[in-house]
Amino acid sequence: MRRTSARFKLVSAVAVVAAAATMGGITAANGTAAEPTADVGTLAVGTPTGFGAGTTGGAGGRTVTVSNASDFIAAAGSSERLQIQVNTTINLSSMARVTSNKTIIGVGTSGRINGSGLNVSNASNVIIQNLSFTNSNDDGINVQYSTNVWIDHNEFSNPNDGALDIKRASTGVTVSWNHTYDSDKNMLLGHSDSNASEDVGKLRVTYHHNWFDGVNQRNPRVRFGDPVHVYNNYYNDIGSYGVASTENAGVLVEANYFEDTEDPFHLGEGSSDDGRLVARNNHFVNSGSGQTGGSVASIPYGYSADPAANVKSIVMNGAGTGKI
Structure with missing residues (x-):
């Protein structure tokens, strides 16, 4: 049975972000700003069942849309509670760290992480949803020393190592x-x-x-x-x-x-x-x-x-x- 919890329409969240032209964005390592942001409830669709239940990711935090690797790395590694939308292919050369209280979600079918993957390390409360992970030189996703993680509705192909590895005292995870x-x-x-x-x-x-x-x-x-x-x-x-x-x-x-x-x-x-x-x-x-x-x-x-x-x-x- 498919999940019956309330679903939030991604297209509505995108519209909210697009309308928030006056809001500031994350400043990437290269000094550029990501696209306009807004406060929304949550971009994640549905709720997790199982050991990852209760994971809310970046819900309640600002939303930022990223379209290049430097913006993505800055947002994913930020200390801020964030909801990160990926609307294109992000080409990584090494694993990008994901810190606590993050939702990372692909827009439609256009969100892709290519060339390397994500390292959810020493983090709590992370959602990764609706992304394609391709051709990683390491893992697609690595989770270590982390709790309350939900990995949902993604695709994984051709990783050099594992598609999704969970290790080093991590717990409270749902993979769905x-x-x-x-x-x-x-x-x-x-x-x-x-x-x-x-x-x-x-x-x-x-x-x-x-x-x-x-x-x-x-x-x-x-x-x-x-x-x-x-x-x-x-x-x-x-x-x-x-x-x-x-x-x-x-x-x-x-x-x-x-x-x-x-x-x-x-x-x-x-x-x-x-x-x-x-x-x-x-x-x-x-x-x-x-x-x-x-x-x-x-x-x-x-x-x-x-x-x-x-x-x-x-x-x-x-x-x-x-x-x-």
């Missing part, structure tokens, strides 16, 4: 309605077997309604987090494996649609010890049955899972940019 393709090491949760001191009790992440489209592995690969909730995702033509639970993680794999996926989920991976994994109500088409074992902590929030047999059509019609 994203479309990933042309990716090998897709989504990592927990970067190292030796990082238990930081990660145990953290790395609580919800992955729902994502389209893992012909990607190879790490969808996600999980260390330490318990519970991690993977539900209502569509997996097709997965090369190596879907979900891996390692290093005593607890992963609930629920009501997903696996198609042409020989290894949908398993315990352990590489040199990492086994985690725990519970699977229920999944749908399999020309796919293996997966490996389970152990128990997983109870999911501490309310949610309504779509029937697994309906997930393919729901996700294909709703995931990615331009679908909010």
Whole structure:
């Protein structure tokens, strides 16, 4: 079931920004000012379900529209509460840091981050929505030492490393309605077997309604987090494996649609010890049955899972940019 919370029309927010000709903008590193800004409620569409619930990003802060890398980097790294609209391709040469209380949202289908990605580091309350991440020389998005993060309705393709990595004591994250393709090491949760001191009790992440489209592995690969909730995702033509639970993680794999996926989920991976994994109500088409074992902590929030047999059509019609 699609989210039923109130939706704010992006086009209305754009009109508000355009009308605010007298408002000042962020001054970029090159001394130029971004386009006019205004105070609005929120540009983010919908509200997050799962561990990232309550994330509001830059809601209540000024809105700035950026159209070049220097303006984008200045706004994303600002100490100010901001809502940042991206209406073109931003070409980055290295990872751009995102600080607390930010909403970064693409306009229509024109918002694109190319060449490198975003580093959400030591931050709280961040929304990244409706952007295409292409050809990163690192990750598409890296989240570390951060809480209350919502990553929603984005597209990821051809990263040099991971499409979306979450690590180093990050927690309270929802990853929803994203479309990933042309990716090998897709989504990592927990970067190292030796990082238990930081990660145990953290790395609580919800992955729902994502389209893992012909990607190879790490969808996600999980260390330490318990519970991690993977539900209502569509997996097709997965090369190596879907979900891996390692290093005593607890992963609930629920009501997903696996198609042409020989290894949908398993315990352990590489040199990492086994985690725990519970699977229920999944749908399999020309796919293996997966490996389970152990128990997983109870999911501490309310949610309504779509029937697994309906997930393919729901996700294909709703995931990615331009679908909010």
